[in-house]
Amino acid sequence: MDLKELVQWAIKAPSGHNTQPWQFKISDQTIGILPDLRRRLPVVDPDDHALFISLGCALENLLVAANHFKLDAKVELFPSSETEECILVRFAPKEGRDEDQLFPAIATRQSNRGTYDGQPIPPVDLETLQKATKQEGVRCRMFVGSAAVEPLLQFILEGTRQQYRDKTFVRELASWIRFNQAEAKKFQDGLYALAIGSPTAPRWLGTLFMTVFTNPESMAHNFSALARGSSALALFIALKNDKSHWVQLGRSFQRFALTAASLGIASAHLNMPCEVVAVRKRLQEHLQLGDAQPLLLLRLGYGKPMPYSLRRPPEKVLLS
Numbered sequence: 001m002d003l004k005e006l007v008q009w010a011i012k013a014p015s016g017h018n019t020q021p022w023q024f025k026i027s028d029q030t031i032g033i034l035p036d037l038r039r040r041l042p043v044v045d046p047d048d049h050a051l052f053i054s055l056g057c058a059l060e061n062l063l064v065a066a067n068h069f070k071l072d073a074k075v076e077l078f079p080s081s082e083t084e085e086c087i088l089v090r091f092a093p094k095e096g097r098d099e100d101q102l103f104p105a106i107a108t109r110q111s112n113r114g115t116y117d118g119q120p121i122p123p124v125d126l127e128t129l130q131k132a133t134k135q136e137g138v139r140c141r142m143f144v145g146s147a148a149v150e151p152l153l154q155f156i157l158e159g160t161r162q163q164y165r166d167k168t169f170v171r172e173l174a175s176w177i178r179f180n181q182a183e184a185k186k187f188q189d190g191l192y193a194l195a196i197g198s199p200t201a202p203r204w205l206g207t208l209f210m211t212v213f214t215n216p217e218s219m220a221h222n223f224s225a226l227a228r229g230s231s232a233l234a235l236f237i238a239l240k241n242d243k244s245h246w247v248q249l250g251r252s253f254q255r256f257a258l259t260a261a262s263l264g265i266a267s268a269h270l271n272m273p274c275e276v277v278a279v280r281k282r283l284q285e286h287l288q289l290g291d292a293q294p295l296l297l298l299r300l301g302y303g304k305p306m307p308y309s310l311r312r313p314p315e316k317v318l319l320s
């Protein structure tokens, strides 16, 4: 099989602000996934943990696709034998059926930022989701029902307030928003207005609205209401704070997101309490996590599909 075909599935992975911070190097029977550090987010992600989580998501898509196309895959995280920092995946043909059936969800999964209807998720599906998160070095804690969700709202409120009061955060976010179709088509990355539930606008108007008229307090209350209206929250925790654990967390989260999509469950990030370091620390203490790092917070529920976000084509991310 032409390994280029696998890359096309890997790049459908989620990434912070849809920066798509990856490059792929194909040689012989291997694919190397390399970080593209030109696509860092220095304000919201100064230590690059979200960047390496995104690489983990792309890796998981690659593995799900390989399994579907009857390829065995062996993963090495940042092997010292390689001259460049990369995740190396070695492929070989294998027999047998695709047991996990997650492949179709690679195309249907999306971050759904709409409102959810608050219907409970059946316990059997919650159990399937929890199982999907199993990955060495990572834990996922689910919060189901208002008694479990309410105590987390203070962290969502505080994280959002702090982010939207920070002009550098808002400017960085605005720089990755594709305010209209022409911008979305041109860049094929970033947050397309329609995909995040906003109206389209000329860049000058969108930027003005974000930098002058966005009120941190009302943003905080909007996100808190979205959390309250969801069926459950899921918090992804890395047992250590290093690149390998971030990649592992990305794998765990992506398998969870694919499983949710295959069960018809929508999901979206509410990462603010994980992104603002002081708030993350308070959350860590509140949940008695010790040194383990709460790095992604997701809401889950049932909602209408949203327009899909765009990806750059494989040619743009393949290294020769």
Ligand SMILES: Cc1cc2nc3c(=O)[nH]c(=O)nc-3n(C[C@H](O)[C@H](O)[C@H](O)COP(=O)(O)O)c2cc1C
Binding pocket: 012, 013, 014, 015, 016, 017, 018, 049, 050, 051, 053, 054, 057, 109, 110, 111, 112, 113, 190, 191, 268, 269, 270, 271, 272, 308, 309
């Ligand atoms: C590590 C990581 C962090 C993310 N952080 C946020 C976030 O804080 N808020 C948000 O709305 N979406 C967040 N997202 C979702 C991305 O914006 C989304 O994956 C991207 O725009 C592509 O859209 P899609 O997931 O619908 O394909 C994050 C995704 C990843 C992988």
